[in-house]
Amino acid sequence: MDLGLTGRRAAVAAASAGLGLASAAALAREGVEVAICGRDAERVTEAAERIRATGGRVEPLVADVATPDGAAEFVERAADALGGALDVLVANAGGPPPGTFATTTIAAYRDALELNLLSTVAMCQQAVPAMQANGWGRVVAITSIGARQPIGTLAASTTARTGVTGFLKVLATEVAATGVTVNSVLPGVHDTDRLRSLGAEDRRALTGDIPSGRLGDA
Numbered sequence: 001m002d003l004g005l006t007g008r009r010a011a012v013a014a015a016s017a018g019l020g021l022a023s024a025a026a027l028a029r030e031g032v033e034v035a036i037c038g039r040d041a042e043r044v045t046e047a048a049e050r051i052r053a054t055g056g057r058v059e060p061l062v063a064d065v066a067t068p069d070g071a072a073e074f075v076e077r078a079a080d081a082l083g084g085a086l087d088v089l090v091a092n093a094g095g096p097p098p099g100t101f102a103t104t105t106i107a108a109y110r111d112a113l114e115l116n117l118l119s120t121v122a123m124c125q126q127a128v129p130a131m132q133a134n135g136w137g138r139v140v141a142i143t144s145i146g147a148r149q150p151i152g153t154l155a156a157s158t159t160a161r162t163g164v165t166g167f168l169k170v171l172a173t174e175v176a177a178t179g180v181t182v183n184s185v186l187p188g189v190h191d192t193d194r195l196r197s198l199g200a201e202d203r204r205a206l207t208g209d210i211p212s213g214r215l216g217d218a
Contacts (some may be wrong), residue, residue, distance in 0.1 A: 006031030011078035012086035013065045013123065016043040019142055019187060020092045021050070028056025032088065035078035037063035066115050067092050068122035075126035085130035091120045091141040096156040104155045112156035116143075117163040124171060126179060137180035141168055145186045 005027065012024040016038030024036045028051045038044035038052075041062045048060035059081040063074035071093075079086050096112035120141055131137025145151075146158040149164045165184055172182035 003030050005088070006214070008032045008087040009035075009079070009082040009084055010090065011035045011037075011070065011075055011082075011123075012090040013037055013063075013119075013129065014092045014094060015090075016040065016047045020090070021047050023090050023092070023140075023142070024058065024151050025051050025054065025056070027088065027090075028058060031055060033057045033059075033082050035059040035061060035081050037061045037065065037074045037078070039064045065119050065123070068118045069116065070162070071119035071125045072122040075123050079127075079130075085134060085170060086127050087131065087134075087136060088138045089123060089127040089131075089140070091123045091139065093119055095154070096160065098153050098157075099114065099155055100152060101155050108156050109159060112160040113163065116157070116160035117167065120164050121167060128171070128175060131180045132175060132178040135179040137175075139168075139180065139182040141182075141184045143184050143186055147184070148186055 008031075009022040010024075010032045012027065012034055014020045015024040016035035024034045024047070027188050028034050034051065035054065036044060036047060036058060037060070038047065039062065044060045044062060048058045059078070061074060061077055063070060063077065065071040065074055075086065075089065091114050096108065096115060096181055099108060124139060128137065128139065131139075141164055143161040143164050144154075144157060146154055147161040150158045150162075166169060168182050168184050175182065205218070
């Protein structure tokens with residue numbers, strides 16, 4: 001499939017594994033020049049090698065997008081590494097720890113908002129103005145099915161990611177006339193490092209209602 005993206009430049013956050021890596025690899029297969037990031041130098045380098053093995057151009061960067069400052073810095077460095085303004089931004093980050101209303105603290109909610117909502121805002125603030133100036137841009141945020149159907153065992157995540165959805169709707173309306181589109185992807189439960197890091201009870205709670213009886217595969 002040719003999506004007409006050859007030669008475009010993209011930044012994909014949190015892309016050393018899971019859905020971020022899958023997104024970066026898919027863009028690279030379409031001829032997009034991609035910058036990816038992860039907190040661990042070895043893992044993000046290995047991810048880049050996997051993408052290069054398919055013929056894609058990729059620039060691995062060590063960055064932590066868990067804070068707004070770190071997220072904005074990644075986008076700035078990605079544009080520098082690729083040699084020009086970004087055409088595509090894939091806003092992605094890890095998930096907050098599991099917890100119910102009864103067990104989730106105010107501090108945990110605050111951390112979740114920084115990790116998922118405010119970091120997404122910061123990445124967009126850094127990338128979108130150049131897209132508007134160029135008259136073309138694509139913003140895609142990877143959130144969670146929890147933004148549509150709340151997940152009780154992921155109270156902080158569901159709250160923060162619902163906020164991301166609201167922010168993206170505001171942004172999409174504001175920038176549509178400038179050639180920039182904004183969308184969110186709400187994946188269900190996938191077999192990723194994130195899921196495997198949860199306890200058995202939390203995994204059962206997340207996977208028990210899947211009609212197909214199987215996890216997604218990134």
